[in-house]
Each structure stands twice: as C-alpha cells, then as structure tokens.
Amino acid sequence: xxxxxxxxxxxxxxxxxxxxxxxxxxxxxxxxxxxxxxxxxxxxxxxxxxxxxxxxxxxxxxxxxxxxxxxxxxxxxxxxxxxxxxxxxxxxxxxxxxxxxxxxxxxxxxxxxxxxxxxxxxxxxxxxxxxxxxxxxxxxxxxxxxxxxxxxxxxxxx
Amino acid sequence: xxxxxxxxxxxxxxxxxxxxxxxxxxxxxxxxxxxxxxxxxxxxxxxxxxxxxxxxxxxxxxxxxxxxxxxxxxxxxxxxxxxxxxxxxxxxxxxxxxxxxxxxxxxxxxxxxxxxxxxxxxxxxxxxxxxxxxxxxxxxxxxxxxxxxxxxxxxxxxxxxxxxxxxxxxxxxxxxxxxxxxxxxxxxxxxxxxxxxxxxxxxxxxxxxxxxxxxxxxxxxxxxxxxxxxxxxxxxxxxxxxxxxxxxxxxxxxxx
Numbered sequence: 001x002x003x004x005x006x007x008x009x010x011x012x013x014x015x016x017x018x019x020x021x022x023x024x025x026x027x028x029x030x031x032x033x034x035x036x037x038x039x040x041x042x043x044x045x046x047x048x049x050x051x052x053x054x055x056x057x058x059x060x061x062x063x064x065x066x067x068x069x070x071x072x073x074x075x076x077x078x079x080x081x082x083x084x085x086x087x088x089x090x091x092x093x094x095x096x097x098x099x100x101x102x103x104x105x106x107x108x109x110x111x112x113x114x115x116x117x118x119x120x121x122x123x124x125x126x127x128x129x130x131x132x133x134x135x136x137x138x139x140x141x142x143x144x145x146x147x148x149x150x151x152x153x154x155x156x157x158x
Numbered sequence: 159x160x161x162x163x164x165x166x167x168x169x170x171x172x173x174x175x176x177x178x179x180x181x182x183x184x185x186x187x188x189x190x191x192x193x194x195x196x197x198x199x200x201x202x203x204x205x206x207x208x209x210x211x212x213x214x215x216x217x218x219x220x221x222x223x224x225x226x227x228x229x230x231x232x233x234x235x236x237x238x239x240x241x242x243x244x245x246x247x248x249x250x251x252x253x254x255x256x257x258x259x260x261x262x263x264x265x266x267x268x269x270x271x272x273x274x275x276x277x278x279x280x281x282x283x284x285x286x287x288x289x290x291x292x293x294x295x296x297x298x299x300x301x302x303x304x305x306x307x308x309x310x311x312x313x314x315x316x317x318x319x320x321x322x323x324x325x326x327x328x329x330x331x332x333x334x335x336x337x338x339x340x341x342x343x344x345x346x347x348x349x350x351x352x353x354x355x356x357x358x359x360x361x362x363x364x365x366x367x368x369x370x371x372x373x374x375x376x377x378x379x380x381x382x383x384x385x386x387x388x389x390x391x392x393x394x395x396x397x398x399x400x401x402x403x404x405x406x407x408x409x410x411x412x413x414x
Contacts, residue, residue: 107404
C-alpha cells in the first residue's frame with residue numbers, strides 16, 4: 001500500500017487520541033499506532049504507561065512491542081513524539097518497516113536528535129504543533145505524579 | 159574479582175590548553191611575592207585551583223609564579239617586582255584520575271586534587287557476579303539489588319517472546335511488580351517507581367536500549383563481565399551513562 005499524506009495524518013490523529021487518553025490517566029501524553037503496511041489495518045494502539053505500571057521503561061512503543069510479541073517487518077509505527085534512544089533501538093531489534101513521528105524529542109531523541117540509531121526509515125514533522133502542544137500543556141501544570149518539590153515547572157509571572 | 163571503572167571518552171589524551179601569564183621572579187623574593195599576591199588576588203585562579211602557584215625555573219636563581227590571564231596583565235603588573243613576564247599554555251580542565259598526572263606534570267605542578275575517579279565499588283558485586291558465572295543453564299541474566307539487600311531480583315533474557323525483551327527490560331518489570339505489592343510500599347514511597355540507589359550486576363554489557371532503560375530507571379551503579387561485539391552502550395566508543403544531554407548519569411565497572 002502506498003502511503004498518501006492524508007493517510008499519514010489520519011493515523012497521526014489516532015496516535016494523538018491515544019496521547020489524550022494517556023493524559024486523562026495522568027501519564028505523559030505520548031501515543032502510538034501500529035499499522036499493517038499491506039492493508040492499512042490498525043494492529044495495535046498504546047500510550048505511555050510509566051506511572052500506572054510503576055515502570056519507567058513502559059513507553060508507548062515498548063508497551064505495543066511487548067503486546068505484539070513478534071517481529072514487525074510488515075508494520076509501520078506512527079507516534080506523536082520522536083522515539084527515545086531506548087525505543088529507537090528496540091524498534092531496530094523488532095525490525096520495524098518504517099516510523100512516522102510528530103514532534104522532535106530534544107532531550108532523548110534516538111532518531112536523529114541526540115543519537116541516530118535508526119536502521120529503518122524515519123520521518124518527522126507530521127502534526128508537529130498538536131503533538132508539541134499536548135506535551136507543553138501537560139508540563140505547564142507540572143507532572144502531577146511527581147511530588148511537589150521535585151516538579152520542573154515554569155515559574156508563574158506575577 | 160577486580161572490576162575496572164569505565165572512564166569518560168578521551169581522558170588519557172592531552173588536556174585542552176589555555177593561555178596564562180607567568181612571572182619570573184628572583185628566588186630570594188619568592189615568599190614576599192607569594193604573600194603579596196595572595197593578599198590581593200587570592201580568588202583570582204579559583205577555577206584553576208588544581209594548579210600550584212609556583213614552580214622552579216630551569217635557571218637556578220629564578221622561580222616561576224602563576225600570575226594572570228593575558229587580558230589582565232596591564233592592570234595587575236604595577237605592584238610587583240618582576241623581572242620578566244612569560245606567556246605559556248596550561249591545561250584548562252582539572253585532572254579526574256591519577257593516571258593523568260604524567261600529562262599534567264610536563265606543563266605545571268599539580269596540587270593534590272580530589273580525583274573524581276575511580277569511584278568506590280560495591281563490595282557485594284563480585285560475589286553476585288560469581289553467582290551469575292556459576293549458573294549452568296544461561297549466563298544471559300542479571301541481578302538487581304539495593305545496598306542493604308532488602309530487594310534482590312534476578313532475571314533472564316526472554317528473547318524467545320520478542321527480540322527487545324533483554325534481561326534488563328524484564329528485571330524492570332519485576333521491580334514494578336515488587337513495588338505494586340502492598341507489603342513493600344516503603345521502597346515505592348521513598349523512590350517513586352525508580353530503581354534509585356540500586357545496583358545491577360549483569361554478564362553481558364548492556365546494549366544501547368538497555369543502557370537507556372537504566373537511565374530512565376535512575377540506576378546508580380552497573381557491573382558487567384563481557385563486552386558486546388555490536389550495539390554495546392557502555393564501552394570506550396559510546397558511553398550512554400556519561401552523555402551530557404541526558405538527565406541522569408551512573409557509574410559503570412567492568413571486568414578487565
């Protein structure tokens with residue numbers, strides 16, 4: 001199946017919906033969708049699950065890889081934020097076909113920002129504003145799961 | 159069993175240099191000059207406190223004193239009886255390991271610094287590593303424990319499920335299960351969901367994915383035995399644990 005721009009945006013919106021579900025569960029709002037590349041069928045959806053599972057490695061990519069438990073040679077991943085170094089390498093191991101992401105991840109990005117690990121083609125910049133906005137809104141109030149004294153939050157203007 | 163610490167990349171190379179002005183003073187004036195200098199400018203070289211103030215010159219009747227940076231020479235030179243000012247280049251960062259002494263000594267005398275490395279090793283790591291070496295079935299395993307041994311978790315690779323389930327990912331899941339248990343809430347309340355202050359002993363060097371997973375989990379020390387041929391994340395070429403951009407650092411020791 002040839003991916004048209006409309007298709008990519010459609011799947012990115014689904015990933016954003018997952019991110020929104022994550023935010024309602026007080027998780028860092030990042031979501032992903034895995035799509036079969038031959039028929040466009042959605043195989044797996046996930047959002048970050050670090051706080052609920054009390055496991056810092058449960059990013060949405062890892063969650064969906066663990067649920068699939070097979071190689072993903074015929075799959076395309078759509079994710080709202082660039083995969084981190086850990087997830088970028090994990091996607092190498094499961095031989096994903098290609099990755100489309102929204103905004104860049106300037107702190108941990110493993111697909112070109114901090115390190116370039118990807119052996120698969122990786123394209124960024126789809127719905128970049130929306131993907132960034134949902135993360136910014138989340139961090140504006142500070143991460144509620146972290147205790148007050150450890151939160152990184154913007155100081156409010158007086 | 160002796161472990162060796164993983165040092166930052168390039169620490170045994172020549173240090174970066176910066177230009178300093180040194181003053182050549184007569185031997186009999188040395189004490190007077192040092193006293194006067196310390197009175198007036200005692201905080202001037204506070205960033206370079208690993209450099210000693212004076213050094214014996216090659217000529218016997220002269221002593222070299224660290225004076226200032228080139229841009230301040232005009233302002234500062236009036237008050238001292240100095241025969242000659244010289245410009246030289248000296249190391250601009252402090253040594254972090256005592257092996258670097260040979261490089262620094264050819265430039266200037268080094269004040270006994272508090273070397274950052276090597277760090278203190280955990281006493282039980284060797285014993286835990288032996289435990290892994292003694293297992294007959296598989297060595298693809300790791301042990302995660304904390305300093306007072308209240309939590310000890312073992313895990314093995316589960317790559318039969320999928321290729322990304324290395325033992326570190328498995329051990330983090332087991333730690334999460336441990337934290338979910340109501341009886342062990344104390345650890346969770348103190349450290350959130352992180353593996354803070356915990357130590358990992360593993361046979362194979364953690365790959366890039368696992369090294370990053372350990373950063374996400376805020377581990378404090380890692381010991382490994384065997385280097386990886388490909389995709390290693392904690393070796394002399396790539397050190398995920400020391401990267402400046404990332405928000406956590408941890409200590410790595412390996413078997414030589």
